[in-house]
Amino acid sequence: MVKSRRSNRSDKNNELLRNDIKNNGYYTETIKTQKKSFVSRIILPLFICILCITLSVCATALTVFYVRKINQPDTDLLFINNPIQSPEPVNTENPVPTETQEVDTDTRPDEIRENLVITTYRDISRVEVTPLEVDSTISDAVQKIMPSIAYLKCMYADEKGVHMTEASALIISNDGYMITANSVIEPLCYDKSNEFKENCSISVFVDFDFNILYSAKVIGRDKTNNVALLKIDCDRHLQFIEYGDSDKLYLGETVIAVASGNNAFKGQVSAGIVTGLSYTFHDRILSDSETPKDILYMINTSAVMTSTNNGGALVNKKGQVVALTVFMKDEQQNGFYKAIPIYKVKEASENLEVKPYNEEVTPNMGIGLSAETWNFATTSEEDQKTIYVKVISVSYVGYGTPAFYSGLRAGDLIESINGEYISSAENFLELKNTYLPGDNLDLAVYRRNEAGDLKKLIISVIQDTVK
16 A cells, blocks of 8 residues: 555656656756754764764873883882882992892781882993094194294395395294294305395294384394294293104094284194104114114195295194104195105204204115125026126115115115125215215115025115205
8 A cells, every 4th residue: 555655756756757858858856955963063073073082192101101110210119108218339340249238127927028128220330431532632722732833924125125024933932042944044144154135134022012123134044944942032032842753653633723914913723633654764783782763754644834934834733843844835735735744843943052053965776784794605697607796685675665666675685786796784874875865776685585695686776965
């Protein structure tokens, strides 16, 4: 019956639909939608929001709890409800062993557990922290050396006119003696002399007092080592430098180039490191007990310099002078600057008090010789006859010297120089010094091969100068 009514209603609707389409070309239809309830519109979204907030709070609480737990000391508490006092300070000199602390052990057995706290201590070790080097180290060194550096104003004239250059000098005594580079004053002096040319002079300012001018005179010049000794008559007490040990310098060590002048009222400073140490070896006779050692003759540094640094100081972090800085405009610096080891400067200045001028050029191969001569018999390669040979032995070859690059070795036996036979080690040094630096010397040398036999070689060495 119900189904019949539904079908009748459907037929009636279809008939009305056909009539609308036939009469109007379209039809209308009414669709009823069910209105959402209060629960679905408000209560359900609110519940979901509260649930999300609750889960977020729980996750945050668990995270905080876990972080605090892993950062707590290793302490095992049987009952966390019982408060305990912090342990007494311990001696950090010795590690603290793990131990058990009992509280109120006279109580009954069933009360012991309630009053018992077991604390596990970690071993304690002393950690010493060394502070990093700070700028105050460099500043202290500069403040120490600055009063010992004089400012030089050099006036000289040539065919192009009158010129003025600035430089520095190191005060080495409280009565006015100071050292600088010979290249500073060489244009002012006559050739091979310490006397100033006409219209040439050196004005000196000390202790940054530019109101008082002192005139310097040249005591001595060492052209070979690029050192000059000056003297001023000063009525004030001068602070002189403290010598350092240039032989103890090492690559990468911090050094400071300090100079006076250069339009800077308190001088100029630049810090850098030791980038190179150049060594040589001077030809000489070695004793049997002597251990040969190469000689430091030049220091390279990354501390930036200008012309005012010519004759200035290269100091270590203690403010001790380890080298005399030199600056030559004509030389290509390539980012590295040169300084003469202070031991060499000191030795040259002391010699200038005795010998006021030095430009000796001594040729050098860079070998150490044994004092003994050796005689042995060998077979001539030309006619296979037995011949007797006198030789001297090479005990040492300096690194980077002409002998080193020629291939000469320690243990080689030298018979002659350019065909002239040698009678002794002294005779060898005298003979080689008759040749100039740059001359080629052919050495007749005997050397043992792998089989132990002596073979004769000719080794060519181009002499250099003593540095």
